[in-house]
Amino acid sequence: MIREVIQAHVEGVAKKLGIDMPVILDFPAELAHGDYSTNIALTAAKALKLSPHEVAEKIVKEIGTIEGVTKIEIAGPGFINFHLAREAFVDVVKGIDERWGRNDHVKGYKVMVEYTDPNPFKQFHIGHLMSNAIGESISRLVDFSGAEVKRANYQGDVGPHVAKAIWGIQKLSLDAHHAADLGKAYAAGAEAYENDQKAKEEINIINAKVYDRPDTEINKIYDAGRSASLAHFEELYKVLGTKFDFYFFESETAPKGLAIVRAHPTVFEESDGAVVYKGEKVGLHTRVFITSRGLPTYEAKDLGLAEMKAEQWPFDLSISITATEQSGYFSVMLAAMKEVLPDIAKKIQHVSHGMMQLSGGKMSSRTGNVVTGESLIAEMRSQALGKMEGRELGDEKEKIADTVAVAAIKYSVLKQATGKNIIFDPEQSLSFEGDSGPYLQYAHTRALSVLAKAVEKAEAKNPPEQVPEFERLLPRFPDIVFRAAKENEPHYVTTYLTQLAGAFNSWYAAEKIIGTEHEEYKLALTKAFAQTMKNGLWLLGIQAPERM
């Protein structure tokens, strides 16, 4: 690749001039500044006791010429800019296929990514959509980096929330076979638990009985509710485009975690009847692992989870995607894990994402103040159907509406840095115009629409002299993907695709493709764009429909 060639030239010259600093080749933000740029003259100036401009001149003179580079110039405070030759872009276009953007950076690694993590008996809300969007994209970025990826989902099928839901089912005469009823039941139970002493006692009794298999009535509700929830989640995963390889449940991790904690009396300490881990010894805080009533907490369960993961699929790396509110908890849990499961602990990575906030205030499934995943998707879907009115899409319409709806939602999550909160205003934040998932899909379908008419003529030869902006952006794709994967930041891909799609749309509006002088090259270019967009959207977990 041309990038490596330039890099090697500059490094060679730098070494020759006695510059002992890493050479970094950037993409200039402004395309007018060239295709690659380095600030080595700026960073080296002090050590060489010369002005940045003088250093740059020396370097440029020493480089001379590079094959595939037409112009090397010094600009601004001392940047060295490289302009690629026409032919270099033709080579890039020629090389774009289904594997475009992939690399072998972690080839042979086994990586498990755990995300989404909804709780049976509770609602699947937009926070879970957020975790799903980020986790799925990170999984795919890891896949593009050459690793073998397994997707895992960890769900809380035991605990007080279950008892609250069961109580609600009984009191309100709801049907545990219906996922929507469970959400209502939970909200009612949670509310009563806080405000009604009698209800609280009843719920505590249920909580104790859930694990007593002989009690048939409660267990019937439990079994019905659990499978109704899980079946409902599966429908959502199908629409969202996630297929999990592993499912872990708290009912399984709890006993395992309990055993791990009990087996390490020197690591954990007794405190008021509870078993705690004193995080202070590693600069953190104390957390309870087993309550005074002998029940394992989330902390203990997570130890069990880590061990289960490693047993079922020995991994090189396990990435957990959780909300930022859990990062304090996670670091203490991980510190404890380093002591009791050291071999596993060093392979654990935590990605914490921001919170979805309703513009009105914090969302809470306890009060029923939530936007559920399905209601949001349904709303987006109907908007999409409205936009499609008058288009001849036949019986694909419903399916396309789903992919557009999901694209809008995922894009709104993946366009910003992972750690930041998302202010979610249902009226405003999900758009189908500009800077949106559907915008990317739309650019892709337009390209396909052109190709459908004359794809057989596409050939990367006889290019027009002028290199359009979007063609100049194409070589950046693999680097963008690499960086996004390295930093677990899908938004680099999102930002890039938006820029690329915008540039393509401008070109498309200004240029006629079919039946023009450079038809075959323009078609090849359109094809290259479509492939880049398709691969990029795939990395975001967004489908690229052929028509919309």
Place this chain on the structure above:
RNA sequence: GGCCCCGUAGUUCAAUGGAUAGAACAGGAGACUUCUAAGCUCUUGAUCGAGGUUCGAUUCCUCGCGGGGCCA
């Protein structure tokens, strides 16, 4: 009280310590009887404050102020 995250146009988001701080939405104007107008072109508009490090700070450090979260 301790710890973590965040603060950029009216709004929602970008900007591996670099060049003129980018988009989109909203607002204003416009083109096209051309391959999908969910599109295109033009336009108004921003770095919370005070110090510090640096040739250069939205980015790093310190202290404030403001928002979110976790813990006791």
